[in-house]
Amino acid sequence: MTGFLAVQAITKQWAHTVTVGPISLDIARGEIVALLGPSGSGKTTMLRLLAGFETADSGRIVVDGEDVTAAPPARRRFGMVFQHYALFPHLDVGENVGFGLTGSRERGAAAAKVAEALALVDLAGFERRKVHELSGGQQQRVALARALAPEPRVLLLDEPLSNLDPALRERTRRELRQLIQRVAITTVFVTHEQEEAFDLGDRVAVLNAGRLEQAGVADELYEHPASLFVASFVGRANVFHGAAARALGGRDGQLVVARPERLRFAASGLAGVVRERRYTGPAAFYLVESGDGARFEVMAEPGAARVGDPVHVTASSLLTFPDGAP
């Protein structure tokens, strides 16, 4: 089975050392996929390969049955929202949004399209505004309207929320999700924030060092990470080796990953001392130091322990991986 947008064994080599891929990923029509990874993981390269700003060394990109691997960006009909929006400063809002509307379309029809796109992002009547007069959030919405106006086949977003202040970010995220669902457009976006990826993406593809580590829905990544990297990059994770791992129930040669909320204080188990307590309201995070000097976090009731208390810790569920590292 191949999806609406199929990435097939795509690779791109940078200089001599850095390589992205081979990466394969199938994306269904209307699906929202997040590319999640640390900086340098290749997620932005992946997005630029999709947009056509970079050309792949090998592999194919197929959209709706059409091979676009070698097609220039102008022919792909992919809409892109840039990290810093890349609004044309010498054009006004209307001219920016109308930039992609050329060809046989009549003037009046184009103007109607612009108005429609601006209404979609809640900026109706902003046509004659100057770009630099807009707030960051408005600029982001203009960029979105501009990308959507030519009715692209795929929408690409590069760190769509990174330029907004935190208070605005959560609201914008919600609005963005609703908007994408209303337009029902296949969307790929890049982010380095797990919360953003989970919240906005139907599926999340985790990239690391140019490789696709795992692609799946949020629960799957969190509960069944395919690798130690995914386990520790997605959500909070404590990693235990050797004796500490065995004390929590791991076998020889395994390392154990346990999330803070899956650890609890008990009468027996891994012994340690509470070093710090961080109160977050509904719960508290306790930084525990075990006998071999390892430090890990336990999430528990705010009154479960005090700093300096000797404690024992057990795990309600564990993730285990082969212990390659010493």
Added chain:
Amino acid sequence: MSRRAAELTALALTLLLAWIVLYPILIVATDAADASALRAFVSRPGEWAALWASIWISLASVALAAAIGIPLAFLFEWFEFPGRKTLGSLVALPVVLPPLVGVIAFLFLYGESGFIARAVQALLGLERAPWRLQGPGAILLVHAYSMYVYFYLFTRAGLARLDVSMLEAAQALGAGRRATLRRVVLPLVRPALVGAAILTFMTALGSFSAPYIFGGGFRVMTTQIVATKLNGDLPLAMVETLALALVAIVGLVLLRRTEGDAILVALGKGTAPRPRPIRRRGIRLAAAAAGWGLAVVLLLPHLTLGLVSLVPYGAWTTEIIPPVLNFENYRRLFSEAERLRPLLNSVWMAAVSTAAAVILALLAGWLIVRRRVAVRRAIEGLLALPWALPGTVFAIALATTFSVNAPARLRLVLVGTAVILPLAYLVRALPLAGRGLLAAYRQMDPALEEAAASLGAGRWRTVTRVTLPQLKPGLAAGASLAFVAALGDIVASIVLYTYETRPIAIEILSSLRLSETGVAAAFGVVLMVVSALVLGVGARR
């Protein structure tokens, strides 16, 4: 365009630039290796005197320009007084005077038969003019007047980039006003000061008009070279040209060393200190009066030029103020075909050379910044090279290279044709256009072009609708500077002109020689007005 095609284009561009910029210099260097010419150069005291004169005149020009320009910059940037804004832009006025025009304006104003000399003569009842405007003093006067603007503009720009919180931090750490100035402000504006010093030094070293008109027996290297060339001693002219080029390069390298870290300035991101009102009434009035007095002094040359241009031929003899004023000179200038020709010559040659420089710079900017071609450093270096060497060096180099017919060695006879002057102007225009466009290209967010492409715009639409509008300020600034420089050029013209292609500057010189001061002044006014208009358009955003 594929990677390979871009690299090939870059290679072709490099070769073209090397052919017109580097090759002629190499030919001068080869031709200068002539034993008898070298011996003549070393043994003649006149040569050493001219070389030394070039060096000390340039250094003194830097010192004078700094002494005038830096305090003015602080005054206008840091203090509020009546008329600050208007005066602040008036102070930059000498910039619109092309070098030769400034020189003749000084001649009409302060020269033996100029207004000031006549007035003093009449006032004191002297029989002869009270002074002669000649020799190194006169040259330095003109240099100081025309070059302090570099220090003024650079220092103001440097001060405007300062972050007021840095000054406040220094004060909070206990530094007094003087300590703040010495330990924070000056180090931060140092790159700007050094930039101005380099520009002043290079301009003064290459200066030709002032020493040519006011030098008399006092020779600097530029006038010495042209005199030797006119005498027909070509091998010696080559040695002199090489010597001047070496002085320029050594001077540039030494000055660059003092430049310091330009990153320092980029670090500050806050707002610049606001101008402080001068509290004490007396000082405030004195500052305003001094400012307006200065403006008058600065404007006098322009006004003089305008006045002299209205004096018909032979109408002004011994009076202090000319008795007859009319537009006769302008009428002749625009109605007599032989008078109009230099004007048209200058305009078309400047336009063609500027257009060519802009096209080459656009191509270079795209190859260097967007495609990051392998030879990008070579291209950038070749574009900048003509700036590092005095105009006379290039004039002599082009005259030598393109007066020989040897196609196998890429040498053609272009001297004497209509091609050679535009080519010389083009060489001089390359650094101006190149610098403006490269800076604009580097400032431009590459995502803008990508955004256009992803919205379905083809290459042509992307270039015309997105790239060029974005590059416009840098392009306009570079092109207007290049055009004005070519329009008023004398350095290259005096070596390479023919009667048919003679430009304005040459016509001004021959008018002066025929004592047609009014016509010369009228040419000067036209040149000044066109330059000011073009620079004004170029600076508009």
